[in-house]
Amino acid sequence: MTDTLSLAPKTSPRTLPVDDRGGPRQPMLIVEDLKKHFPIKTGGAFGGLRTSVKAVDGVNFTVAKRETLGVVGESGCGKSTMARLLSHLITPDTGSIIFDGEKVGASGGISVRDLRRQMQMVFQDSYSSLNPRLPIVDSIAFGPKANGVKGSVARARAEEILGLVGLNPRQFARRYPHQLSGGQRQRVNIARALAMEPRLVVLDEAVSALDKSVEAQVLNLLARLKEQFELTYIFISHDLNVVQYISDRVLVMYLGQVVEIGEVDELYARPSHPYTEALLSSRPSMDPARRRTEPPLAGDPPNPVNLPSGCRFRTRCALAEEVCAKVAPVLTPLPDSPTHPVACHARQPGAGHSLSPAA
Amino acid sequence: MTDATVTTIAPARPAAPVTPAQGYWGGVAKRLRRDPLTLICLGVILAIVLAAVFAPLISPADPYKTSMMARLKPVGTPGHFLGTDELGRDMLARLIYGGRISLFTGVTPVVLATLIGGVLGLAAGFFGGLVNTTIMRTMDVFYAFPSVLLAVAISGALGAGLLNVLIALTVVFIPPICRIAESVTTQARAEDYVEAARATGAATWRIITVHVLPNVMGPVFIYASSLISVSIVIASGLSFLGLGVSPPQADWGLMLNTLRQSIYIAPGQAVIPGIMIFITSMCFNLMSDGLRGAMDVKE
Numbered sequence: 001m002t003d004t005l006s007l008a009p010k011t012s013p014r015t016l017p018v019d020d021r022g023g024p025r026q027p028m029l030i031v032e033d034l035k036k037h038f039p040i041k042t043g044g045a046f047g048g049l050r051t052s053v054k055a056v057d058g059v060n061f062t063v064a065k066r067e068t069l070g071v072v073g074e075s076g077c078g079k080s081t082m083a084r085l086l087s088h089l090i091t092p093d094t095g096s097i098i099f100d101g102e103k104v105g106a107s108g109g110i111s112v113r114d115l116r117r118q119m120q121m122v123f124q125d126s127y128s129s130l131n132p133r134l135p136i137v138d139s140i141a142f143g144p145k146a147n148g149v150k151g152s153v154a155r156a157r158a159e160e161i162l163g164l165v166g167l168n169p170r171q172f173a174r175r176y177p178h179q180l181s182g183g184q185r186q187r188v189n190i191a192r193a194l195a196m197e198p199r200l201v202v203l204d205e206a207v208s209a210l211d212k213s214v215e216a217q218v219l220n221l222l223a224r225l226k227e228q229f230e231l232t233y234i235f236i237s238h239d240l241n242v243v244q245y246i247s248d249r250v251l252v253m254y255l256g257q258v259v260e261i262g263e264v265d266e267l268y269a270r271p272s273h274p275y276t277e278a279l280l281s282s283r284p285s286m287d288p289a290r291r292r293t294e295p296p297l298a299g300d301p302p303n304p305v306n307l308p309s310g311c312r313f314r315t316r317c318a319l320a321e322e323v324c325a326k327v328a329p330v331l332t333p334l335p336d337s338p339t340h341p342v343a344c345h346a347r348q349p350g351a352g353h354s355l356s357p358a359a
Numbered sequence: 360m361t362d363a364t365v366t367t368i369a370p371a372r373p374a375a376p377v378t379p380a381q382g383y384w385g386g387v388a389k390r391l392r393r394d395p396l397t398l399i400c401l402g403v404i405l406a407i408v409l410a411a412v413f414a415p416l417i418s419p420a421d422p423y424k425t426s427m428m429a430r431l432k433p434v435g436t437p438g439h440f441l442g443t444d445e446l447g448r449d450m451l452a453r454l455i456y457g458g459r460i461s462l463f464t465g466v467t468p469v470v471l472a473t474l475i476g477g478v479l480g481l482a483a484g485f486f487g488g489l490v491n492t493t494i495m496r497t498m499d500v501f502y503a504f505p506s507v508l509l510a511v512a513i514s515g516a517l518g519a520g521l522l523n524v525l526i527a528l529t530v531v532f533i534p535p536i537c538r539i540a541e542s543v544t545t546q547a548r549a550e551d552y553v554e555a556a557r558a559t560g561a562a563t564w565r566i567i568t569v570h571v572l573p574n575v576m577g578p579v580f581i582y583a584s585s586l587i588s589v590s591i592v593i594a595s596g597l598s599f600l601g602l603g604v605s606p607p608q609a610d611w612g613l614m615l616n617t618l619r620q621s622i623y624i625a626p627g628q629a630v631i632p633g634i635m636i637f638i639t640s641m642c643f644n645l646m647s648d649g650l651r652g653a654m655d656v657k658e
């Protein structure tokens with residue numbers, strides 16, 4: 001009995017059958033040309049102009065097994081939509097998602113239901129993520145029960161996982177969400193995701209609403225759980241410091257597109273896309289003498305309904321030239337760093353930009 | 360002094376007392392106990408219900424026995440505590456028996472409408488899109504009529520009688536309950552916990568019964584309990600107009616109708632059924648108000 005209450009790291013046998021099909025070299029997730037446009041109507045009720053918000057517009061990336069991919073970008077750049085597309089909470093318009101070598105939804109691939117069992121999400125709002133009418137232990141046990149685990153087994157397991165996320169089940173299991181603090185609730189949300197024994201966890205601004213000390217605790221918890229359960233994380237955040245701390249690689253989004261991907265150290269040391277550069281320099285300096293007063297980026301992002309031609313960033317970019325308005329840049333690895341793709345004419349040989357490196 | 364502001368995070372709290380296993384309804388009961396007005400209303404409603412159920416046991420006289428000698432005796436007449444009506448029938452006995460039909464016509468349509476309207480609203484709110492449009496626009500058609508007018512129109516078309524009153528009132532109450540259920544469901548459906556439940560791959564019915572329904576039931580029940588008083592009043596009104604139960608029957612609305620002709624001669628008796636309708640609907644209203652407070656999770 002005391003065994004299940006211990007907070008010591010302990011790997012339990014999986015209650016849901018899941019196997020590592022692709023082997024360690026197969027990426028956990030391959031996303032190809034993922035698109036979601038939300039149609040909107042403008043003008044009158046009759047004959048109004050039909051157009052769409054291009055929330056996610058042709059996104060490609062891969063996530064290796066057991067890595068943490070950080071996703072950064074401004075508000076409204078499509079980070080959260082992308083997170084929901086990955087687990088098919090929103091159906092993508094086009095594009096394919098390949099989970100551990102199996103295409104999602106395709107014949108012979110993995111079904112959406114099986115995908116959801118292996119890919120869990122943690123949302124930003126810890127309060128609205130929990131059913132106010134359910135004791136937290138039942139919220140955690142819901143997923144496994146819905147997937148055929150016996151009620152008593154699921155609840156025992158839920159209590160065990162509560163212990164793993166640092167909440168004493170004897171004290172907390174029967175509590176309701178409103179009886180917990182924000183940090184405790186977010187631990188419960190993490191426990192709820194873990195109860196499904198996922199392999200990939202999408203953390204959508206999961207620590208953004210927490211105060212700094214609690215945020216640090218939850219980040220350490222996430223790091224510990226990742227080791228313990230061999231998890232892969234997609235960590236979405238607008239907090240560049242947190243992303244730097246937790247990520248192995250970082251993906252930068254701007255208006256529904258990926259503008260740069262790179263290893264965390266390289267990307268933070270050598271940001272290559274002008275947008276990434278601006279984002280990183282927007283962080284307040286710890287040295288008061290070096291604090292900048294002018295904003296690194298002028299203005300708001302353009303309206304995602306009516307996007308600029310060519311490169312979407314050109315309206316705010318210091319390097320913008322004629323070619324940027326004509327041709328949309330494609331995500332291409334830097335000449336000297338094959339693991340660091342950037343979508344910018346100024347960084348691509350032969351792109352026709354005055355700053356393009358020699359081919 | 361400055362180093363006092365350095366905060367350290369305690370690694371573990373001392374063992375706090377184990378939270379008692381007090382469920383949601385336990386909390387509701389606790390909050391209700393602190394609300395005397397709601398408890399009094401519950402008591403009055405309980406008394407009226409018990410009196411109606413055990414009418415044959417407690418009634419002082421036969422509610423249908425007429426007496427030409429004892430017509431319109433005033434309140435306080437020996438043998439007739441609340442006097443007699445225009446046919447010499449005992450008022451107290453008729454009030455007790457009348458509670459049976461009045462409560463029945465008050466509660467039954469609301470229960471039926473809650474079931475039907477609740478399911479329709481839940482479906483409209485959860486599935487959205489075309490389902491929502493079809494259901495809610497149909498409801499809007501009924502909504503366009505004032506409720507009393509609609510009830511009169513329906514029972515007028517169906518003819519007088521208890522069953523038709525029940526049907527008319529049920530139809531009248533479905534749209535407002537459906538609308539409440541729909542809006543609460545739409546709200547609950549957008550919550551992240553429903554999203555998280557979908558992300559576990561759970562079946563739709565399971566998400567609805569575990570995550571949506573419990574959060575929708577509270578507001579719908581509270582609203583429905585406030586409709587009981589409306590239902591009693593409209594049912595009494597229909598009886599008053601001659602569209603409800605027919606004369607020898609004891610019913611508060613009908614009693615009001617027949618006694619109104621004697622209102623100048625025997626005002627005491629004529630207002631008694633009205634007072635009963637007033638007390639009952641008032642108690643149901645106050646009780647639903649109290650329940651609203653007690654059932655709110657976020658105290």
